[in-house]
Amino acid sequence: MPTLETKNIKKHFExxxxxxxxSLKFEAGxxxxxxxxxxxxxxxxxxxxxxxxxxxxxxxxxxxAEGLRKLLPHEVANYGVARTFQDVRLFEQMPVLDNILVVxxxxxxxxxxxxxxxxxxxxxxxxxxxxVGLWSKRNELxxxxxxxxxxxxxxxxxxxxxxxxGASIVFLDEPFAGLFPEMIKVVVSVLEELKQQNRTxxxxxxxxxxxRQLSDHVYVLDAGQELAAGxxxxxxxxxxxIEAYLGE
Ligand code: ADP
Ligand code: MG
Numbered sequence: 001m002p003t004l005e006t007k008n009i010k011k012h013f014e015x016x017x018x019x020x021x022x023s024l025k026f027e028a029g030x031x032x033x034x035x036x037x038x039x040x041x042x043x044x045x046x047x048x049x050x051x052x053x054x055x056x057x058x059x060x061x062x063x064x065a066e067g068l069r070k071l072l073p074h075e076v077a078n079y080g081v082a083r084t085f086q087d088v089r090l091f092e093q094m095p096v097l098d099n100i101l102v103v104x105x106x107x108x109x110x111x112x113x114x115x116x117x118x119x120x121x122x123x124x125x126x127x128x129x130x131x132v133g134l135w136s137k138r139n140e141l142x143x144x145x146x147x148x149x150x151x152x153x154x155x156x157x158x159x160x161x162x163x164x165x166g167a168s169i170v171f172l173d174e175p176f177a178g179l180f181p182e183m184i185k186v187v188v189s190v191l192e193e194l195k196q197q198n199r200t201x202x203x204x205x206x207x208x209x210x211x212r213q214l215s216d217h218v219y220v221l222d223a224g225q226e227l228a229a230g231x232x233x234x235x236x237x238x239x240x241x242i243e244a245y246l247g248e
Contacts, residue, residue: 002028002062002063002064002080002169003025003026003028003062003063003200004061004062004169005023005025005026005063006023006024006025006049006058006059007058007060008021008022008023008058008059009021009048009055009056009058009060010022010055010056010057010058011041011047011048011056017223018041018044019041019224020223020224021058021225022045022219022221022224022226023058024045024219024226024229026200027200027216027217028168028198028199029198029200030195030201030217031191031195031201031202031203031214032202032203032215032217032218033211033214033217033219033232034203035204035205035206035219035220036220036221036244037222037244040221040222040223040224041221041224042221043173043204046083046171046202048076049076049081049202050076050077050081050083051073051077051078052077054073054074055076056073060073060076062079064079064168079169080165080168081167081169081170081171082161082165082167082169083158083170083171084157084158084172084173084175085154085173086173086174086204088150088151088154089154090142090150090154090157093142093143094141095138095142096129096134096137096139096140096153097125097129097139099142099153100125100156100157100160101121101122101125103160103161103164104121104125105121105164124160124163125138125160128156128160128163129156131190132152132153132156132159132186134152134156137149147178151175151187152183152186152187155175155186155187155190158170159190168199169200170194170199170200172191172202172204172205174205174206175187175205176207177205177206188210188213188214191214192214203215211232211236215232216231217229217230217232218231218232218236219235220235220236220238220241220244227240227241
């Protein structure tokens with residue numbers, strides 16, 4: 001399973017240095033936490049590493065079964081990556097089940113609505129929806145789900161991306177925000193399972209207790225730069241990290 005590495009990558013928006021020279025390494029079979037105050041560049045980093053926005057400088061290096069490969073900004077989306085969005089993005093007017101089938105079949109919204117799905121895809125959809133406790137909601141439109149259920153559906157979509165595309169690198173942008181304790185448990189168990197499968201997991205999260213509990217390694221960002229890195233118990237206790245959060 002692959003490792004993803006960045007060397008001095010940058011993304012500036014007219015005067016705002018959102019990501020300002022980050023050199024990070026995300027190892028397979030580990031959960032790497034990325035934390036930092038609001039506006040420190042976490043979501044921008046995820047956008048750069050999932051091909052949602054092109055990085056402007058530096059390098060992204062993917063090391064998989066075929067060895068090392070430098071990924072140009074436009075290639076970043078296509079190396080086997082799955083993600084969730086901080087601001088949950090679903091096909092709102094489609095049933096829960098179809099939100100998953102679209103990802104599993106990856107043939108675009110229209111063909112996957114109109115084609116008849118094989119038992120194979122349906123069985124996979126059932127598996128991922130049961131895992132997050134949403135199988136009984138499969139015929140509800142996504143728009144009608146509660147906030148927490150929507151976040152769980154995004155997690156189910158990530159699991160479907162793993163089935164559908166064989167994604168091995170998984171980015172989760174604040175997956176726990178606003179979840180009830182029972183739902184947090186569901187997401188934790190999904191993360192632990194992905195880790196056991198030796199996938200490369202990048203977890204952006206504000207809840208420090210969960211970061212401490214789950215991360216093998218953590219990067220603390222501030223104003224687009226690395227403020228601290230290391231094992232969570234060490235990195236998060238550093239005075240400069242505590243100070244960066246005091247202004248929050
Ligand atoms: P975080 O996820 O850590 O809260 P973001 O990556 O969302 O931080 O934002 C980092 C900085 O970049 C912020 O100052 C934000 O306002 C700015 N930023 C992010 N996206 C854009 C954009 N598309 N255009 C202009 N500024 C942006
Ligand atoms: Mg963010």
